[in-house]
Amino acid sequence: MTLSMLTPAFTVGRNEERCIRCGVCVNQCINEVHHLDEDGFMWVTDKNCVGCHRCAVLCPTQALAITEFPLAFRPNNYWSSASLREIYAQAETGGVLLTGMGNPRPYRSYFDHLLLNASQVTNPSIDPLREPMELTTYLGNQAAMLGEREKPLLKLEVPVMFSAMSYGAVSLNVQKSLARAAREMATFWNTGEGGLHSDLKEYADSTIVQVASGRFGVTPDYLNNAAAVEIKIGQGAKPGIGGHLPAEKVSADVAKTRMIPAWSDAISPAPHHDIYSIEDLAQLIETLKVATNYQKPVSVKVAAVHNISAIASGMVRAGADIVAIDGFRGATGAAPMRIRDNIGIPIEMAIAQVDQRLRDEGIRQSVSLVAAGGIRNSADVVKILALGADAVYIGTAALIALGCHLCQTCFTGRCNWGIATTDRQLSKRLNPEIGAIRAINLLKAWEHEIKEMMGGMGINAVDSLRGNRLMLKGIGLEQHELELLGVTAAGD
Amino acid sequence: MRYVIIGNCIAAAGAVEGIRSADQKGEITIIDGEKRGCYTRPLISYLLAGSKPSSLLYYRPEEFFAQQQARVIAGRAVRIDPAEGQVVLEDGRSVDYDRLLLATGASPVIPGLPGIEQPWVKTLYTWKDAEEIEALIEAGGTAVVLGSGLIGIKAAEALHQRNMKVVIVEKQEQILPRLLSPWSATAATRHLEEQGIQVLTGREAMSITEQHQVELDNGVKIPAQLVIVAVGTRPNQALARDAGLETGQGIIVNRHLQTSNPNIWAAGDVIETRNILSGTAEVMALLPLAHLEGYLAGCNMAGKSANYPGGIFLNAVHFMGMHIIAAGDPNSSGTVLNWQEGQSSLELTIDGEYLVRYISINIPGITGPLTAITEKQMKIAAGEWQEFIKQPSIANLPAAYLAETRRWEDDGSLRCG
């Protein structure tokens, strides 16, 4: 096939009055969008541009503007330009469309249809700068009866943890940044299914290690260099399918950390082949508890799918200390686009349903709920806690703090920001000293905002916010949606 | 403590800095025989050329000596009395010292040619010389420069810039014989000729006539309004010798720059310096060494022990847009590697694992590391030089050098501040 019908997605505009031919855009774009020849002539290859803004951000004279390529299809409310482009791509390649990060489709966000309460006259609001405000959160089984042995708990000073992102999917410098930030902020980061690099063992007390279907990197040493162990069943971006780290991202160091051959595909099967039932899950949970001498809580992470409340109930009964639920906006380093964009349910619905179900069954105290997938800001955190979560995982927001521009091409391994890559040269672009500071700043900012919102509601401890749906009102929602969320309409 | 320095030039300035680094209180007296202040000799050719105002000739401004609380007295020292610790000046005054530094420098060699005493035959060594030559410059006239060392070349350039026709007469078969190899000298000669300077190598002046002519050994007579004699310099050792100090080609000093008299030190062009590469003591009249020697002598005089390891021959000269930098042993032998691109070239002489000499033309940027490698006698495999010479640049310097520079920083042997 000689003619490609795929026109560029972006166009790079260069302000010639500003461009000084310094060549920074040229040397920073791994996609070779910019070219500078010996005569000082510059030109761009628009079709290579993924819209990551690396060049524009580093340009010392702000000479670059990246805009959508101004080539309009005849307006069509059904066949969008994206639909056409996807078909052109498949007609040219015959392949599954791959993508990265989270579901970008315009599905309803319930976060944007929920409003928070505030105190007026009848009870006082609280100024977090003047009065103590408690965000300390414990995760794990807190249902120990009198005389029973207490179960191990995770203690968080801010109810926000960093989502599982494996070394391989992201660079080691991403993990270093997040691990340092987690330690500094007294929260946790998660290894993902990629093993624990030796450089990160010093952060063991702030680490959650993951055991997934590929069992990459899992050894007794791995399990014990952590504060908690998480069994990953599924992921919000791609429920029902496994993982696939392409061979080109499996560098020698990644291979060593995962304990697999270098430069070979790392395939995590769709299911755990030893888990076909709740009873099987119970066995693995018990195995991990034994392996860690009952010293560490065991989390089980699933994607938010249709019958999530029944699944969650079973997980609790199987012995999970923490149930992490990943909503359909959850991101990924690589997933088939159709899977990412069409599978799962919103995290707001899943948490509301699971929290209610566990309360109804009287087992809510035996488990902590962690919400993941599409938490964008501190207001989302407050809303999901009010819907019933104990804490949240943030992945996309954390990566954006480190420089991610959501260009959605993580699967290529050619991340200009040094985030979704294992290339040594590209990885350098994220200095973990800077990354850690940025991640810490984000958490501090959110912590402050959460306290402000809680104070406004007259709440001085996060325990009083959790599952407190009286603090939420729905706006622009149908009656059945309000009922599913367990909230009433604004004005009701 | 009374410190006295004879001579007011580079080494003297270095000595003041050295003394003051260890002794803030001692009394420093500088005896300035030339009575012109502390100026830089190599700059007088710029003065002659008219490219620098005289105010920029000073190596250290007058305030420097005031700030350092050093007294400068104008007067020529004629005798040292080591027993009394006294320096006697030509006007009969005497200056007492506890510690004395001889920085008496050197003087041009005047060959015994018939006619050399003509008033239009000059050397270009002092500020006064430059002023006297100034009066003799005649635009359109011819100037003959005898000798093609650094002074000769710079004199030729200056006179050329003053619109004189210039002829250089060099006894050796090439110009800049102490600096360049025959190969690089050819390029330099070509450059001079392209700029309009006539170069006669392998020729010697036999006489200078009253009729304003210079007669060469081949009988050719060159008309000359002005003759500059620049055939070399020799140390001013008379004071030292008369005071009974040990002398050779220059004043002999130990590692602390101390002469055979423990209260007398010497530095600059007047001393014999250890040539690091050959291990022998030679007169190395080089400005960078003069300052360092002065500085270290000053330290030692003030009681702060400092060893002087010696130096290597090195020189940077530029004329008419050509920049030549060379360092190392002019008598070295070994494998020669050459690189050339347009008007730029580089010549390395490799002896086993050592770089013993380099000559660069119009590629000054890489010479600093080459000097360090030569001077510090870093071991570098010959193969690395083969790679380097393909495209000489800082990035292409041998890995062993780069590792060594990192080590200096890591182990604290190089300190900043």
Added chain:
Amino acid sequence: MKVQNNSEYCLGCGLCQVYCAAAHDGYNGNVIKAFKKGTPQARAGLIKKNHESWINTCRHCQDAPCINACITGALQKDEKGTVFIDSQRCVGCFTCVMVCPFGHIQPSRDSSRAIKCDLCRGLSGTPACVAFCPNGALRLAEEVDRP
């Protein structure tokens, strides 16, 4: 003080050079003006070798060979220990270039004078290269045990 490299995080992007050049020769940090109206030149070279890069900046040696060697007195050290060139005095003989063991000091583009890092002493604040390095690969190291 000196600018210290952390080449582990140097991207070789060259922004240090851009901002360094604009911080000198009277451009006052105005990058566009410097490059559009003039011929700015960075004071320290960016070296790239085997996927590693670093700027070959001045170490501001305590016993600076360049100061010893300078024939005009143009090379000086200020009270903070910063080695700088008084360009009015420089005649471009490049004796300093010849003796800088790091190859830091370089000829100006027109070969009329030598140029080197002066830690942006003419401007207030952090040296431009450090301030504008996008990845924290450069830092201003405090002076070590000055006598």
